[in-house]
Amino acid sequence: xxxxxxxxxxxxxxxxxxxxxxxxxxxxxxxxxxxxxxxxxxxxxxxxxxxxxxxxxxxxxxxxxxxxxxxxxxxxxxxxxxxxxxxxxxxxxxxxxxxxxxxxxxxxxxxxxxxxxxxxxxxxxxxxxxxxxxxxxxxxxxxxx
Amino acid sequence: xxxxxxxxxxxxxxxxxxxxxxxxxxxxxxxxxxxxxxxxxxxxxxxxxxxxxxxxxxxxxxxxxxxxxxxxxxxxxxxxxxxxxxxxxxxxxxxxxxxxxxxxxxxxxxxxxxxxxxxxxxxxxxxxxxxxxxxxxxxxxxxxxxxxxxxxxxxxxxxxxxxxxxxxxxxxxxxxxxxxxxxxxxxxxxxxxxxxxxxxxxxxxxxxxxxxxxxxxxxxxxxxxxxxxxxxxxxxxxxxxxxxxxxxxxxxxxxxxxxxxxxxxxxxxxxxxxxxxxxxxxxxxxxxxxxxxxxxxxxxxxxxxxxxxxxxxxxxxxxxxxxxxxxxxxxxxxxxxxxxxxxxxxxxxxxxxxxxxxxxxxxxxxxxxxxxxxxxxxxxxxxxxx
Numbered sequence: 001x002x003x004x005x006x007x008x009x010x011x012x013x014x015x016x017x018x019x020x021x022x023x024x025x026x027x028x029x030x031x032x033x034x035x036x037x038x039x040x041x042x043x044x045x046x047x048x049x050x051x052x053x054x055x056x057x058x059x060x061x062x063x064x065x066x067x068x069x070x071x072x073x074x075x076x077x078x079x080x081x082x083x084x085x086x087x088x089x090x091x092x093x094x095x096x097x098x099x100x101x102x103x104x105x106x107x108x109x110x111x112x113x114x115x116x117x118x119x120x121x122x123x124x125x126x127x128x129x130x131x132x133x134x135x136x137x138x139x140x141x142x143x144x145x
Numbered sequence: 146x147x148x149x150x151x152x153x154x155x156x157x158x159x160x161x162x163x164x165x166x167x168x169x170x171x172x173x174x175x176x177x178x179x180x181x182x183x184x185x186x187x188x189x190x191x192x193x194x195x196x197x198x199x200x201x202x203x204x205x206x207x208x209x210x211x212x213x214x215x216x217x218x219x220x221x222x223x224x225x226x227x228x229x230x231x232x233x234x235x236x237x238x239x240x241x242x243x244x245x246x247x248x249x250x251x252x253x254x255x256x257x258x259x260x261x262x263x264x265x266x267x268x269x270x271x272x273x274x275x276x277x278x279x280x281x282x283x284x285x286x287x288x289x290x291x292x293x294x295x296x297x298x299x300x301x302x303x304x305x306x307x308x309x310x311x312x313x314x315x316x317x318x319x320x321x322x323x324x325x326x327x328x329x330x331x332x333x334x335x336x337x338x339x340x341x342x343x344x345x346x347x348x349x350x351x352x353x354x355x356x357x358x359x360x361x362x363x364x365x366x367x368x369x370x371x372x373x374x375x376x377x378x379x380x381x382x383x384x385x386x387x388x389x390x391x392x393x394x395x396x397x398x399x400x401x402x403x404x405x406x407x408x409x410x411x412x413x414x415x416x417x418x419x420x421x422x423x424x425x426x427x428x429x430x431x432x433x434x435x436x437x438x439x440x441x442x443x444x445x446x447x448x449x450x451x452x453x454x455x456x457x458x459x460x461x462x463x464x465x466x467x468x469x470x471x472x473x474x475x476x477x478x479x480x481x482x483x484x485x486x487x488x489x490x491x492x493x494x495x496x497x498x499x500x501x502x503x504x505x506x507x508x509x510x511x512x513x514x515x516x517x518x519x520x521x522x523x524x525x526x527x528x529x530x531x
Contacts, residue, residue: 012283012285014283015279021276021279046393049276049393073294073297073301074294074297075290075294075347076343077287077290078343078344079287079344080287080290081267082264082268093284093294095294095398095518101394101395102393102394103394103396104280104394105281105284107284118298119301
């Protein structure tokens, strides 16, 4: 699948990285995926936040994920006028449920859109879209499929 | 404290325009306020409460609109929770009137979404500033796509079919054919819906609402004052509102805001599902209707596909909805909750001509704002003419 990085300038929106979320984005740059776990009540959360949404504790453990999960739901996007995306149609938008529990929004790559199915086992691929930003996408799992 | 029958909608106005390149959003809003006041038999001098939200307004848009209209109300509510805002405003206005904060509240909306060429459903380039946006916008979620993911999961879990979703669009078009103001009035078939191009799987073009210009306004006052006004009052029986989102990564995506807002509205209104004679259900997409009906409790989760089939939702069916043709065929100027309340009131008054639901005594309106597949609001309102 053609990657945006082959172009001169990456045209899709990039995340705003701040002091609260920087550790997560830096880990992704190292090709590592983390979720957070409250050290006080044990609640898991994604995306990263300073305080636990269950008990408001700021005592947080970063849990490294295996990078494996299953497609919870998806859509093959055939129309999006927005800059960057209109040049990469069709693309697969999905919510993936990590084996650790939380769901995250992503793209399914390295797979023809017509073969994408709910509950398909997938594994993380780290797409270094710019020198500063890496995005976590998923492809069909090689070992388990 | 129960709000039941203490306040009423006494004026409604749907702006007839569907395409108005010659008008500003503010002019459409002002004309809508004028229309609703005339409908109620009130004047601009009677307004002492104002509620609005819009897509083209600034963050303090309600103050700008008061400037434009030269209003200095005693109560203002600029709550913006997307397309459901005006359903929520109606409840907020009722509560404010009941609490003595104001006496006559006007709720208004206007938009030039079509003539301004907003790519509402398929412009997912976003770049919003909220923390959650940073983990979503990089992957290209369009509004259609976010709803499509709900449809995909519903089909996977319950075997819901594209034909069942298509029947919702077909029914809305039938209703639009009886509404002279509707933008699209030519009948369509299930085959037409399935043959239209797939925008974001599994949703076809005709599973998606249209984009139009438009506007409307509502007037709410106390039940006591309502008795002396021109039109038969539509009393507010109960209301509820809430939001749903990714829930720190742990959401059950087929449970939507309507489950909570609907439960609250029914409890507060003191009526049950079988008492509802017709409903106005936000139809941004066909799947929105199906999941909303399930979550409001009109059928069980997973049974929505069967529930919407066989003509049940037609104006002359067992459970009529969206008799104006809905967002799928009549109008959708960006935030459609306004028109849910307007049509519900017209049905309760018996003003709907060929699409009138027989013996309509209790109506429900449910607005959805945002996107079911990412985050959204839901607001439910139950009204009666009794």
